Amino acid sequence: MKLLSVDDSRTIRRVISGIGSTLGYEVLEAENGHQGLEVLEESSHEIGLILLDWNMPGMDGYEFLTTIKKHPTFKTIPVMMVTTEGEKSYIIKAVQAGAAHYLTKPFSQEDMVARILETMGMGGQGKGA
Amino acid sequence: MTGIRDKSLRSALITGLDASVQDILATMAWTSVSFEGREVVPDLLLSDGVAGLVRMQGDHEGMVAISTDKPVGMELVSRIIGLPADDLNTEDLLDGVGELANMICGGMKAKAGIGGVQLSSPVAIVGREYSALWKTHLKTEILSYALDKRLFRVHACF
Numbered sequence: 001m002k003l004l005s006v007d008d009s010r011t012i013r014r015v016i017s018g019i020g021s022t023l024g025y026e027v028l029e030a031e032n033g034h035q036g037l038e039v040l041e042e043s044s045h046e047i048g049l050i051l052l053d054w055n056m057p058g059m060d061g062y063e064f065l066t067t068i069k070k071h072p073t074f075k076t077i078p079v080m081m082v083t084t085e086g087e088k089s090y091i092i093k094a095v096q097a098g099a100a101h102y103l104t105k106p107f108s109q110e111d112m113v114a115r116i117l118e119t120m121g122m123g124g125q126g127k128g129a
Numbered sequence: 130m131t132g133i134r135d136k137s138l139r140s141a142l143i144t145g146l147d148a149s150v151q152d153i154l155a156t157m158a159w160t161s162v163s164f165e166g167r168e169v170v171p172d173l174l175l176s177d178g179v180a181g182l183v184r185m186q187g188d189h190e191g192m193v194a195i196s197t198d199k200p201v202g203m204e205l206v207s208r209i210i211g212l213p214a215d216d217l218n219t220e221d222l223l224d225g226v227g228e229l230a231n232m233i234c235g236g237m238k239a240k241a242g243i244g245g246v247q248l249s250s251p252v253a254i255v256g257r258e259y260s261a262l263w264k265t266h267l268k269t270e271i272l273s274y275a276l277d278k279r280l281f282r283v284h285a286c287f
Contacts, residue, residue: 011209011224015209055248084232086238087238087244105231105236106156106236107156
């Protein structure tokens with residue numbers, strides 16, 4: 001299984017890649033929703049979790065989320081929002097649209113690891129552990 | 130454009146900004162800074178080696194910026210990414226400083242508990258010699274922090 005990080009900041013994509021690789025997951029990257037959809041078209045069968053930013057130029061995280069949740073194949077892939085937007089209204093909107101988890105930046109590595117493992121159903125152990 | 134005149138809201142935002150800086154540098158860059166002081170200046174004028182700016186729009190308007198010298202900027206971004214500073218290029222630094230400004234401003238909003246404010250995508254500047262001025266009638270409050278005897282500044286203009 002792979003992870004997909006959709007974030008316009010390559011700094012954050014690298015951080016997520018680093019955390020993913022320590023858990024034994026390859027992390028695919030996209031810098032906005034449009035690129036994220038392209039990656040899903042090619043590799044959705046391999047992706048076990050999408051880590052999604054909210055504010056991005058082009059297609060933002062919310063539009064991407066609502067788009068994939070209407071898609072017959074992509075809708076089953078769990079989505080974790082990873083964003084600086086911490087307002088309750090944003091969290092409710094994301095959860096109502098189908099986000100499985102909501103993590104606000106800044107996040108500790110431990111928090112990110114715990115959320116990834118929980119979502120991937122590993123119960124405290126990474127793929128490579 | 131009107132700034133934030135409500136004293137308690139301004140105070141909550143400045144307190145939130147300070148907490149956000151300490152939190153983000155500790156959580157994402159694994160480093161601690163010491164607070165060196167605050168001052169109020171007439172303009173938002175940036176001239177350090179690197180800077181990141183985020184515009185606030187909506188119910189409350191303004192700008193939040195960070196600035197520091199290039200070695201500190203490189204060090205912080207290198208700590209966030211987990212790569213040696215020598216391996217970073219200008220694009221890495223621009224993206225990292227922009228994201229740092231974005232997280233600090235987002236953290237300020239969350240810690241101050243204000244809604245109805247949208248944040249722009251960050252603007253990042255890296256240069257040997259520049260001066261950047263935001264023309265506004267609003268005064269700027271600068272919070273200064275020391276990081277290995279070098280300064281990291283946060284500029285709050287709202």
